[in-house]
Amino acid sequence: MPNFHDLGLSHTLQKALAEAGYAQPTEIQQRVIPAILMGRDILASAKTGSGKTASYALPMLDMLDQRRKRARMPRAIVLSPTRELAAQVAENFTRYSREMSIEMLLLIGGMNMAEQDKVLARGVDVLIATPGRLLDHVERGRILLSGVETLVIDEVDRMLDIGFIDDIDRLVKLLPAGRQTLMLSATMPSEMEKLAKRFLNDPKRVIADPPSQVSATIEHSLLHLDNPRGKHRALIKLLSEDEVQGGIIFCNRKREVSALQKKLHTEGFSVDMLHGDMNQHHRLECLGRFRAGEVAFLVCSDVAARGLDIPMVDHVFNLDVPSHAEDYVHRIGRTGRAGRNGRAITLATEEDERFLAAIEKVIGEKIAPMNVAGKAAIKKPDTPPKPQGSKPKGKPAKKSPKETPTKTHEVESFSDGGHVPRFLR
Numbered sequence: 001m002p003n004f005h006d007l008g009l010s011h012t013l014q015k016a017l018a019e020a021g022y023a024q025p026t027e028i029q030q031r032v033i034p035a036i037l038m039g040r041d042i043l044a045s046a047k048t049g050s051g052k053t054a055s056y057a058l059p060m061l062d063m064l065d066q067r068r069k070r071a072r073m074p075r076a077i078v079l080s081p082t083r084e085l086a087a088q089v090a091e092n093f094t095r096y097s098r099e100m101s102i103e104m105l106l107l108i109g110g111m112n113m114a115e116q117d118k119v120l121a122r123g124v125d126v127l128i129a130t131p132g133r134l135l136d137h138v139e140r141g142r143i144l145l146s147g148v149e150t151l152v153i154d155e156v157d158r159m160l161d162i163g164f165i166d167d168i169d170r171l172v173k174l175l176p177a178g179r180q181t182l183m184l185s186a187t188m189p190s191e192m193e194k195l196a197k198r199f200l201n202d203p204k205r206v207i208a209d210p211p212s213q214v215s216a217t218i219e220h221s222l223l224h225l226d227n228p229r230g231k232h233r234a235l236i237k238l239l240s241e242d243e244v245q246g247g248i249i250f251c252n253r254k255r256e257v258s259a260l261q262k263k264l265h266t267e268g269f270s271v272d273m274l275h276g277d278m279n280q281h282h283r284l285e286c287l288g289r290f291r292a293g294e295v296a297f298l299v300c301s302d303v304a305a306r307g308l309d310i311p312m313v314d315h316v317f318n319l320d321v322p323s324h325a326e327d328y329v330h331r332i333g334r335t336g337r338a339g340r341n342g343r344a345i346t347l348a349t350e351e352d353e354r355f356l357a358a359i360e361k362v363i364g365e366k367i368a369p370m371n372v373a374g375k376a377a378i379k380k381p382d383t384p385p386k387p388q389g390s391k392p393k394g395k396p397a398k399k400s401p402k403e404t405p406t407k408t409h410e411v412e413s414f415s416d417g418g419h420v421p422r423f424l425r
């Protein structure tokens with residue numbers, strides 16, 4: 001297997017990678033890095049958590065480091081679909097380039113334009129941006145794009161979903177024709193091929209993993225409920241398990257995100273939330289607290305489904321079955337990253353059958369019903385549920401990451417409202 005030196009990366013980067021604990025390049029890195037260093041355009045898909053960011057960031061940094069700076073003109077642009085992803089890409093660039101003198105700027109909405117203008121006026125080498133905010137600055141005459149040598153369009157499938165392609169089209173028209181363009185995505189929808197024809201020149205095509213496959217490091221299962229009204233109770237029971245130290249809980253609707261966050265908070269859980277209607281400052285703050293391990297759970301909409309890389313996430317819960325099959329892969333891909341093990345549990349009712357069938361088709365496997373044996377959340381399958389209306393015996397202990405959670409919910413709590421999971425009957 002080639003190492004980072006064999007791929008043509010500099011000693012400076014090899015040192016940074018050793019410090020980051022990267023022993024070997026991942027598959028996408030092996031296949032993409034040499035081609036980028038040779039100046040090729042790239043059309044690549046690799047599943048989430050496969051090291052996709054470093055596959056373009058590393059060769060770009062070496063090229064930027066070795067080439068001449070341009071006074072006050074960015075030489076590279078990375079476009080990302082969401083603010084959180086852009087911030088994460090910027091963190092990666094910063095981490096790898098500590099020994100280089102490369103100026104970077106994160107240009108995302110919700111942050112102060114005047115501050116961004118000041119940094120732009122001093123001159124930056126790399127802009128890591130969401131398309132809308134970059135266009136704002138360009139249209140206000142704050143950025144000259146004629147010095148751009150490399151353009152990255154990351155998470156193209158997500159860009160297509162959000163409807164960013166018109167903005168990207170406008171930006172691409174302002175860039176030099178001779179630039180190098182890299183398009184990367186978790187999946188390769190057919191529209192991406194059409195875009196590739198417009199934006200890329202004789203690209204190297206790389207499909208590093210079969211798209212839409214669930215990583216082998218994730219144990220994922222389904223918890224069937226008879227009635228959606230039992231979901232909160234069932235989730236609380238799952239979260240109270242000893243082995244659940246923290247994780248992300250996905251809901252399909254923003255309204256549900258905030259209702260669930262309130263509910264869990266009232267129940268004593270250490271929990272924040274993240275959805276698209278929150279202001280940027282608040283979003284980054286919540287994400288920062290979760291990333292730092294100060295909060296055990298994050299309730300999210302799909303804004304957090306793609307690309308977020310938080311190693312401590314060992315559990316993902318889907319309060320709702322996602323209605324887009326691909327989102328299932330993205331959501332559960334928040335755990336089991338970079339070789340770690342993770343668990344994902346999806347709560348489902350009969351109404352979800354159609355969506356589940358679509359998901360199982362996409363991932364090419366059946367999602368197993370939750371394994372009763374060994375999972376205390378659904379312990380004692382032979383225990384008859386108590387009569388309706390019986391109260392849970394206590395509240396879950398506050399699940400601060402430093403504390404060991406106390407199991408206080410009894411299996412009867414599932415029976416609130418009469419919604420007893422099938423496997424308990």
Ligand code: AMP
Nearest residue numbers: 022024025026049050051052053309338
């Ligand atoms: P990504 O797919 O870019 O979100 O990366 C997923 C995770 O893998 C991140 O935590 C990276 O820091 C990590 N990573 C990327 N490349 C490597 C590598 N060659 N060895 C070990 N970890 C890596």
